[in-house]
Amino acid sequence: MSNNLLKGKRGIIFGALNEQSIAWKVAEQAKAQGATFTLTNAPIAMRMGEINKLAEACDAEVIPADATSVEDLEHLITKSMEVLGGKIDFVLHSIGMSPNVRKGKSYDDTNYDWYHKTMDVSAISLHKVLQTAKKLDAIKEWGSVLALTYIAAQRVFPDYNDMADAKSLLESITRSFGYHYGVEKKVRINTISQSPTVTTAGSGVKGFDAFIKYSDEISPLGNASAEDCANYCITLFSDLTKYVTMQNLFHDGGFSNTGVSRKVMERFM
Numbered sequence: 001m002s003n004n005l006l007k008g009k010r011g012i013i014f015g016a017l018n019e020q021s022i023a024w025k026v027a028e029q030a031k032a033q034g035a036t037f038t039l040t041n042a043p044i045a046m047r048m049g050e051i052n053k054l055a056e057a058c059d060a061e062v063i064p065a066d067a068t069s070v071e072d073l074e075h076l077i078t079k080s081m082e083v084l085g086g087k088i089d090f091v092l093h094s095i096g097m098s099p100n101v102r103k104g105k106s107y108d109d110t111n112y113d114w115y116h117k118t119m120d121v122s123a124i125s126l127h128k129v130l131q132t133a134k135k136l137d138a139i140k141e142w143g144s145v146l147a148l149t150y151i152a153a154q155r156v157f158p159d160y161n162d163m164a165d166a167k168s169l170l171e172s173i174t175r176s177f178g179y180h181y182g183v184e185k186k187v188r189i190n191t192i193s194q195s196p197t198v199t200t201a202g203s204g205v206k207g208f209d210a211f212i213k214y215s216d217e218i219s220p221l222g223n224a225s226a227e228d229c230a231n232y233c234i235t236l237f238s239d240l241t242k243y244v245t246m247q248n249l250f251h252d253g254g255f256s257n258t259g260v261s262r263k264v265m266e267r268f269m
């Protein structure tokens with residue numbers, strides 16, 4: 001269904017790796033809602049080549065960028081304005097990676113080089129995107145930047161590992177930069193805290209299969225899908241949410257406000 005909520009808007013979408021990616025669904029929805037945008041991912045992720053399928057379907061140019069490289073980001077943002085023909089209205093930061101998670105290092109046996117990498121890729125990259133865009137004055141007034149996060153920023157999920165610290169930092173950058181960019185340019189910045197979702201990044205977390213079921217049984221509405229997350233993103237890129245900024249917005253079927261569900265209790269009775 002299209003209401004043309006993003007008609008005439010220009011965007012940059014980070015993080016579409018394959019059809020399961022949340023960013024992939026956002027790109028499809030943004031296209032359906034009338035937006036034009038560029039797609040970007042780390043050069044290494046391009047090797048799989050899947051992003052080209054999405055680019056073709058969305059009539060979008062792909063511009064590789066490692067989100068930890070300010071030089072790459074300068075090129076990406078400048079080129080995006082050139083290709084799209086003007087300043088940017090929305091940015092999706094849908095990026096996460098932890099070498100400690102990938103290589104099975106537990107939180108209390110962290111490899112600190114990897115820990116730094118986790119922070120740089122999964123959190124500081126948002127600061128780099130925002131600072132680069134601000135210096136280039138690339139985002140229009142009332143533009144909207146969204147990053148994806150997880151409730152492990154507030155509560156302990158033991159196997160989410162150092163990604164929990166990265167998400168806390170990501171949400172803090174959202175508030176801090178949201179203040180500065182808001183005051184100077186009326187740009188709004190928010191995070192969406194999404195339910196566990198079957199994707200490459202999600203499934204990499206130890207015990208994910210059991211956990212996603214637990215989360216589904218706790219949440220009164222069940223887990224939110226990637227498609228529904230994309231729909232929520234569209235509302236936040238649209239002009240209908242102009243005064244929402246510096247927020248962490250839960251998109252989780254009610255998980256975050258539920259202590260326990262009857263369904264889960266029954267297992268212990």
Ligand SMILES: NC(=O)c1ccc[n+]([C@@H]2O[C@H](COP(=O)([O-])OP(=O)(O)OC[C@H]3O[C@@H](n4cnc5c(N)ncnc54)[C@H](O)[C@@H]3O)[C@@H](O)[C@H]2O)c1
Nearest residue numbers: 015017021022042045067095096148196197199200201202
């Ligand atoms: N899947 C879940 O359960 C879940 C839940 C809540 C939040 N999230 C968040 O959603 C976002 C998107 O993840 P996803 O679940 O769609 O998985 P995904 O694996 O499809 O997406 C992660 C993306 O990050 C990209 N990336 C990694 N390093 C990069 C770098 N240096 N530069 C640029 N891009 C880089 C990857 O190439 C990939 O496209 C992440 O921030 C993730 O933490 C996911």
